[in-house]
Amino acid sequence: MIAELLDADVPDSVAANADRLELPVVVLERAIRFVDVTEEVHSAIVADQYEEVVFSRHVHEVFTGLGMRRAEVTEIVEAAAELIDSAVVLEDLTRQVLAFAGRVTPTKDLLRDWxxxxxLTPTGRETSTSGPEGWLTAPVGAHRQEWGRLVVPHPGDLGERARMPLERAAQALALHRMIEQNWTELEMRAQNGLVDDLRLGRIPDEAEATARAHALGLQPGLTYAPLTIRVVESVSADQVMAQGRLTRALDSVRHSVRGVGRTALTALRPTGQMDLILSLPASRNTDVMTEVCTGRIQLVVATP
Known part of the structure; x- marks a missing residue:
């Protein structure tokens, strides 16, 4: 309600009734044309709508461009984080982190006890906010074939500004996997990246390295043992067949590690080398490397 009271005060009863009815009351202290008020309101509404249209178009252009050049998973997640201006995490159905973009959030805080x-945050069939921390999540994958979800741990009051880019990122990731058709490769890339970062000294902070490793499925341990396995091929071996044997060998190694109740990060090298970081329990009676090398962990690499 708008009222012109040029030479009078607003009665207390008007304010009280407005509060009771939850009715906005605007009091004008000078004469003003009604059309001037409506023009201002209309301009504000149109400006907000135009801003949303521009943002929507920008989101569309970003993810269309990523799709056209078959961008990597990390690029898609980073693009979503930049558009939302908040950290974004991609996890699989076992709660392992496959990719993340922290923005200004430290990795050790973002992935702590992931x-x-x-x-604690249930997975919905559509984009929603839930859980004790108020995570914004979006399922990734076709209906009833979801293989992961995107998470914005700190969405704040971004609303549609976070929901739209997150859903477009989920669509882009689903299309990426349809093209790749190789889920193991996605997981291996994530582990490969971490092992490379550790090997090359790119992660100076132990807390960050630990958080990333645990988020990728490496169980906490007081001892971590590095291990390298080489699969020797003849010089004349067919490269396609050799790569297939190397991949099967890696699957055998990972299966053997899981079979004895251990976890490991693995990295596959083009040279036929497999690098592992094993999480082992502390033992006063057994040297860790002795346990690994003498076969208590049966790393059987079977090749045809």
Whole structure:
């Protein structure tokens, strides 16, 4: 309600009734044309709508461009984080982190105790906010074939500004996997990246390295053992067949590690080398490397 009271005060009863009815009351202290008021309101509404249209178009252009050049998973996640201006995490159905973009959030804080925190936040069939921390999540994958989800741990009051880019990122990731058709490759890339970062000294902070490793499924341990396995091929071996044997060998190694209740990060090299970081329990009676090398962990590499 708008009222012109040029030479009078607003009665207390008007304010009281407005509060009771939850009715906005605007009092004008000078004469003004009604059309001037409506023009201002209309301009504000149109400006907001135009801003949303521009943002929507920008989001569309970003993810269309990423799709056209078959961008990597990390690029898609980073693009979503930049558009939302908040950290974004991609996890699989086992709560392992496959990719993330922290923006200004330190990695050790973003991924701290990730699996437990993730399990407290239920997975919905559509984009929604839930869980004790108020995570904004979007499922990734075709209907009833979801293979992961995107998470914005700190969405704040971004609303549609966060929801739209997150859903477009989820669509882009689903299309990426349809093209790749190789889920193991996606997981291996994530582990490969971490092992390379550790090997080359790119992660100076132990807390960050630990958080990333645990988020990728490496169980906490007091001892971590590095291990390298080489699959020797003849010089004349067919490269396609050799790569297939190397991949099967890696699958055998990972299966053997899981079979004895251990976890490991693995990295596959083009030279036929497999690098592992094993999480082992502390033992006063057994040297870790002795345990690994003498076969208590049966790393059987079977090649045809």
């Amino acid at each position: 699996e437990r925190r993730s399990r």
